[in-house]
Amino acid sequence: MSYSAPRGKENITPHPYGTNTQMYKLMGFPFTMFCKGCGYGSIAQAICRVFKEENLQEELFPFIINIGCYSSMPTVLPGKILMTLHGRGIAVATGVKMANPKLKPISIHGDGDLLSIGTNHFIHGARRNVDMIVILLNNNIYGMTGGQHAPTTPMGSKTSTTPYRYGEKPIDSVELAKVSGATYIARWNTSTMREFMKSFKKALHHKGFSFIEIVSQCPTQFGNKNALPKALDGFNFIKNNSVRINKAKDMSSEELKGKYIIGEHLDIDRPTLWDRKSEIIEKLKEK
């Protein structure tokens, strides 16, 4: 969300799934504060669809919203939403989960949020296998604060803080999730929304730390600075730079440079944090 983003009535987009959002229920219309062409809108819609299709008891799947453009996503999300500070969602969710193990928190992060300021919590949440879902909205930039580089920004990109182009090696969230110990991992992009929905459904039923990255276009901040000013430019840029996981297996690391490997990366079972904690509590009860 940029401050130059158009706001108000022209942004109102009536949609069948929009009626599922809390904002619609309360105000009678759904609206988003996202820029035109931003990928976040379709992600919110996909989440709404999954909530409707799965017929979830909403209060048991609370969203934890971190700080970035997606902070305003609750206007188009279903269910209950707790906003937290920049990067702290997974730590907050750990407390939530330990206080009420019936809940399955869904924490929504940006790339700056999860992979820069909140990386520590990401690593340890995955390591502990907290039974929760982490959704990473990777737009390759700090959208909200005006297009500064993120730890995901592709090398050679221009951003507000890299006028001479970005030269640091970007971080690969999927690899980080893997070595940290997440038990369900997938990466999709805005051109593979149906697969994202399938993954999200799977994560809802998965017991453990699920991590889904979704690479999304940001025409306003990333696009404008990197010759991809229109929504479709960014959309196609990401689409064309994405490689399916089974195809990537046969490609060299040179060929995979700068590519997003999309697909389901991991799906395993391992005791969760609450499994461990409750085991001890049960044992001590008999004492």
Place this chain on the structure above:
Amino acid sequence: MNEDEILKRSVLTGTHLLEGNVAMAEGCIAAGCRFFAGYPITPQSEVPEHMAKRLPEVGGVFMQMEDEIASISAVVGATITGKKAMSSTSGPGFALMQETLSWANLIEMPIVVANVQRVGPGSGVVSLPTHGDVTQIKRGGNGEYEVIAIAPNSCQELFDLSIEAFNLAEKWRVPTFILSDAWLGHMREKVVIPEPEEIKKRIVPRPEYIPKENETEGRPQIYTIANKDFTEFNIPAFPPLGSKNFPYWWITLTHSQISGMITETPSVADNTNMTINYKISKNEAKISIVKRYELDDAEIAIITYGTPSRSALEAMKACRKEGIKVGILRLVTVWPIAETAIREVAEKVKQIVVPEMNLGQIAEQIERFAFHTDGQRIPVHRVSHTAILHTPKEIIDKIREIIQ
């Protein structure tokens, strides 16, 4: 386990020899704390160690987090989900918590944090006591807010006042702090813990949220509403995360106290800040706990808190023996500053002495109220140092010096 059994397990009835940090942990468990998240730091590490052993016994959860930021975030998460929760730390860790503490204040979360203070700045001296963080407790985070801080001076009080800290947090819906120090935390003393039934009578439970008759789902009244001149405050219970009544969007931004929603209207933001601040500062007389010793005929008042109050008591006795009329006002709660009690004392005495394990952080506050009714300022003498315990002698010496 039913509730009675849990209560019984949570209260270690009997007479014990306990270390300060352990007495505090036991007090918190007795108060109903069922979630602890922390990170090791001297001189408070005995708190998490004890919690790790004891909390699962009462069906609670202990978490050693990746850092203090995570710890305090998890405490907010557990509290908003309906549990009584706490963290404990020392200076450097406390500094890391500030952003989240500021958030917890904005959203009126009844969390409890113990700061077993060690000498600073920087990494300081890990084993030496101080009250160097007294100002940081309410001025460390961004924005402006008022907190409650309670300063025990013995192991027995570390137990008793920890229960009080949880009670105050619930009653006023505000982050509440237990101010301990390296010396107090590591000292061992006799602690008498009463029967569970006795403790139960002392505990203020988390108030249950009862939705209003025609309330829209997802739109509960979650924040304190003040009247126009901020003299009356309606502090509501809040629905826990996971319940149907939880607001559809609980934000971290400055909100309207009425709707709970985002605001950019200056007057609404101003009202929110006034409400969360005045809720505590204007109710100072109701919140403050003070102890008075021999103040009736006192000409010199020692105003003190925490560990130095023990030395002050000895100093007072010695002075009285010499015929010097000394009394003590002990601030059991340090924040909000006990304005009413301090003014009352200041009106009657000729001079004030403030022994403090810092360079006068509370003395500065006391100076604001040190006047006689006719407006005459009365002197406030500091007995200040940062890493050294006060001996009764230096307080006596100061008193002898000022009556010359």
